[in-house]
Amino acid sequence: MKKKDFLRAIVERDLAEGRYDEVVTRFPPEPNGFPHIGHAKAITINFGIARDFGGRCHLRMDDTNPVTEEEKYAKAIEEAVKWLGFEWDGPVRYTSDYFQKLYDYAVQLIKMGKAYVDSLSEEEIREYRGTVTEPGRRSRYADRSVEENLDLFERMRKGEFKDGEHVLRARIDMSSPNMQLRDPLLYRIRHAHHMRTGDDWCIYPMYDFAHCLSDYIEGITHSFCTLEFENNRAIYDWILDTLRLGPPRPYQYEFARLNMNYTVMSKRKLKELVDSGRVSGWDDPRMPTIAGYRRRGYTPESIVNFCNSVGISKANSVVDVAQLEHAIRDDLNMKVPRVMCVLDPLKVVIENYEGSEELEASYYPHDVPKEGSRKLPFSREIYIEREDFSEHPPKGYYRLTPDQPVRLRHAYIIRCKEVIKDESGRITEIRAEYYPDSKSGADTSGIKVKSAIHWVDAATAHEVEVRLYDRLFRVENPQGIEDLNPDSLKIVKGAYVERAVIEEKPDERFQFERQGYFYPDPVDSTDEHPVFNKIVSLKDSWSKKQQPSKPAPKAAEPKSPKQKQQGANEGEAAPLNEEEQTRYERYTRELGIGKAAANTLARDAMLREFFEQALAERNTPVTLANLVVNEVARELKQKSLEALAFTPEAIARLAEMIDEEIVSSKIAKEVFELMTESGESPDRIVEERGWVQISDPAQILPVIEEVIAQHPDNVAKYNAGNQKLFGFFVGQVLKATGGKANPKVVNKLVAEKLDEM
DSSP: OOOOOHHHHHHHHHHHTTSOSSOEEEEOOOSSSOOBHHHHHHHHHHHHHHHHTTOEEEEEEOOOOTTTOOHHHHHHHHHHHHHTTOOOSSSOEEGGGGHHHHHHHHHHHHHTTSEEEEOOOHHHHHHHTOOSSSOOOOOGGGGOOHHHHHHHHHHHHHTOSOTTSOEEEEOSOTTOSSGGGSSOEEEEEOOSOBTTTBTSOSEEEOHHHHHHHHHHHHTOSEEEEEGGGTTTHHHHHHHHHHTTOOSSOOEEEEEOOOEETTOOOOHHHHHHHHHTTSSSSTTOTTSSBHHHHHHHTOOHHHHHHHHHHHOOOSSOOEEOHHHHHHHHHHHHHTTSOEEOEESSEEEEEETTOOSEEEEEEESSOTTSSOOOEEEEEEESEEEEEGGGBOSSOOTTOOSBBTTBOEEETTSOEEEEEEEEEOTTSOEEEEEEEEOGGGOTTSOOSOOOOSOEEOEEETTTOEEEEEEEEOOSBSSSSOOSGGGBOTTSEEEEEEEEEOHHHHHTOOOSSEEETTTEEEEEOTTTOOSSSOEEEEEEOSSOOHHHHHSOOOOOOSSOOOOOHHHHHHHHHTTOSOOOOHHHHHHHHIIIIISOOOHHHHHHHHHOHHHHHHHHHHHHHOOOHHHHHHHIIIIIHHHHTTSOGGGOSSOHHHHHHHHHHHHTTSSOHHHHHHHHHHHHHHOOOHHHHHHHHTOOOBOOHHHHHHHHHHHHHHOHHHHHHHHTTOTTHHHHHHHHHHHHTTTOBOHHHHHHHHHHHHHHO
């Protein structure tokens, strides 16, 4: 079994020992900016642990600094938590809800002789604190009597003093090696309007005082904080222990915060970017805020999966931003329709083509468990990508040239007849001819081409604006504005997408073939002026951009299966030799394997050996091929066949379990990940975790009925014609069953149930 992280191990221990009857956690952000990707990790930890142990999680705004906090930030935090798929227990809580109780606790500490009003200046307090090697000195005001301290503190509360004139401090130990315990501040004066309490208060509790007591008031059991608060835990415990607050009481535990290269996590620095106009706002798609990722087109599932993949540790480290980009690619790859978009259009006139037709083109490749297709208009004039034609091609260029024909994806083979240029010598048009008997799927022309290129029909394509986003910072460890990437945004006007994207809207997100994944900008995009944000490229090209040029190696390194597959898609892989072609035809014609997977297996000896061994065990060629090409290939980049934790027989069994609908494709990915770590059989993993796919309508129907009952507004919108909400209901059912419900059965039953409404 996968080893539990240390926080869950602590919670499990506490429950087993009877320390608590129920787990109660909290997410306590300060509403002084929009939450960023680091907060997403804290959200998944706090809400995830509460969920896993059947407990509750509170959302509490730490609103103790009226100078920097605003209601819009609190709302942004709420929206982020909801969008990530979590629900807090009860109403949103605020530390300001407890201001009177906190004040009363402070008075209690003064009466106990454990707190005093100090009148040193801020500079003096810093000087008296000492250093790491030298003890501090207690303030000369620490000898005030209890009565004088109570009087001064009450007058502070009434607003009789200026900001900074007095503070309330705990009396602990000025010689403590933990400098946090050298009489820490508990309250300070702030004559500022508070977003919730208005002008009722002019003294505000410090974080260390408010945090532990708010946790106690709310009945929090486990207070999870990042490592920067490790030394503050001593104050947390001192306050609760000194006030003799009885059980159940909370305890603080620390984990490593999320640090990511090419990213700034400081809200102060992010606010500086917003205030200076370097970005368009907190939700600028280049910002590492949750709102920014959401607007760019990231899915909540991808961010949660990323946070879970990072894991929970006690040691600070830096995560490669490429890991987040991989998470969104991995999520979208199995979801979104593939369509065609031309960013830099070059007109092609097919002289021997007359009239027009509509070609049938699938939205999804064979290995995506979704169905759907569109009619692709084709006529005499089309647009291709300017870079897909070269008048003087370099070696290894496999796209259209004056001497080299090319296939138009889903359509025909064309060849160049004439190149038309303007006065400056720039190519403005290609005159071409097509081969009528070369239609995709029914090609009898016998013409061999080395690649296929994307295109759009000039008569029916829609003009769009495309925003190509890159990383906001150009250096791995950015400090601020000076490290901004000047090329983080490129706006392309005059791009063209195929008709179905705009008129049929088959999805919210798309893969523009060979370009990347895209999403209509939710702020600026309109029906009259569509705007698409680039979510992420199809593969990581950043590392290559950052590498200094090096001399060519003496011998080319063999490409990975993934690189070979991508090269084939882009028209840059070498053609199959005779032996490889024979294998390819066997895989596609006899075994029914998709072209991309068959192409990879035909070329790669190591993957082919693994596949053939697995196929000898179980007759599941199509599913098995996809598992080998996508999942096993990733492991073989780092290991030899002999070093793999799993066997070909185990992978064959996993493929069989998918085909027999024992597990869903989504669950199968999780099973595979566990197999790579433990080497356990897929049957045992599925059995131990209760991951058997649910296909019985009798078990699924009650869940569907509950989902429909919980969303009457969406039912009404669906019945009024908003058919896109069908996916919402399916998704809610799959979520409610933990992904175990059979998607095909769910689709069928949801459709039937909604039709009855």
